[in-house]
Amino acid sequence: MLQSRRKSISVDVWGVIVWGDNTVVIQSMTNTPTRDTQATTDQIIELADAGSQIVRITINDDASAEAVPEIFALMKKRGCSVPIVGDFHYNGHILLEKYPQMAKLIAKYRINPGNVGKGERQDENFFKIIDCAIKYNKPVRIGVNGGSLDEELLSKNMDENSKLTEPLSAEEVYVNTMVESGVISAQKAVERWLPKEKIIISVKLSHLQSMVDAYQKISGLCEYPLHLGLTEAGGNMKGIVSSSAALAILLQQGIGDTIRVSLTPEIWSPRSKEVEVCKNLLQSLWLKSFSPQVVSCPGCGRTSSDKFQFLAKYIEDQIKKHLPKWKQKYTGFEDIHIAVMGCIVNGIGEARNADIGIFIPGDFENPTLQIYVKWERYMEIKSKTIGEVGKIFFKEIETYLDTNFQK
Ligand code: SF4
DSSP states (O other): OOOOOOOOOOEEETTEEESTTSOOEEEEEOOSOTTOHHHHHHHHHHHHHHTOSEEEEEOOSHHHHHHHHHHHHHHHHTTOOOOEEEEEOSSHHHHHHHOHHHHHHSSEEEEOGGGSOSTHHHHHHHHHHHHHHHHTTOOEEEEEEGGGOOHHHHHHHHHHHHTSSSOOOHHHHHHHHHHHHHHHHHHHHHHTTOOGGGEEEEEEBSSHHHHHHHHHHHHTTOOSOBEEOBTTOOBHHHHHHHHHHHHHHHHHTTOOSEEOOOOBOOTTOOTTHHHHHHHHHHHHTTSOOOSOEEEEOOOOTTOOOOHHHHHHHHHHHHHHHHHHHHHHHBSSGGGOEEEEESSHHHHHHHHHHSSEEEEOOOTTOOSOEEEEETTEEEEEEOSOOHHHHHHHHHHHHHHHHHHHHBO
16 A cells, blocks of 8 residues: 655745655756757757656756756746756855855755765865855755765775674665765754755665665655655666656655656667656556546457557557547546456446446357446447547547546
């Protein structure tokens, strides 16, 4: 069972509220050079249109810091107001002080405590970023990352661990250091007078079990909202599966207030695919609904026909095409389930359990093709091509929406 959400402090990211009682916020990150204002704006809009509620851009040099006002102007011209987060590494303290307009425009600062500086410089640089956040009333994300963990803190912890009679494994020390880095950094920010309502934490790692462990630990040690992500998850199938597995474990336990799925880009694959993965994940967990779900069977030897596959694809495509129109016309329809099944074995049951379902008889099966609506056999279809069946079934879906979800 889905556990109740962990309570966290509410953080306002330019109108997007990140906290435990709110629905999980989806975010993403551009991969364009920020100095290329046109390409970056295009990608921000692509991600926002796909459903990303917050978009992060890298601000790593003078050119990218200087580009921010123009990106905002281009976004405004195109009617996009998604909150933009600045991702800073190594020189964030310099850029935020040098480019006040940029510091004022962006909605949140991402700080990596592992690369703000070494020795005395670490606190000095960290506080410069925190001071900017206070000055411009911005929230920050303390984004600890396994690939750039604070080396001094890690080697101190490794040394101490080696002196124990029963030392922990290196992996455990690593995870504990990630958690410690996040908690200590947040504490330092608060001691510097950054309000607690301005802090979000992440402890991203690329190793699934360690990442889950880190988030589980930190979730019990603080009340800050948690940004979940499996870093360097990989490309396409691997990245989708491992990110979904990691995030699902935590979300199921009520941990996580905002999520990002990081996928290695594939040629011709839109950047917004990472947003689609987040949406599918949240919908599969029943945490948020974006679009009617199509339940379709995988097919098997009981049916040699590919008709149900064609039908399932047709219905999925039609839903995608009609979704913007439906959003204007209907309310609450995103939760419905539509079944498209290949034979009577599970077909009748799934068609019945769905809000509206259809099953196509398998090889040598007698029952004709039937549509069910809310447990009731609603319609029998005879002597039609699969193209005609698709149109009839889709019309029935729209009738169902008209009857039940009109605004
Ligand atoms: S519903 Fe029928 S065709 Fe589809 S997987 Fe099950 S047994 Fe096979």
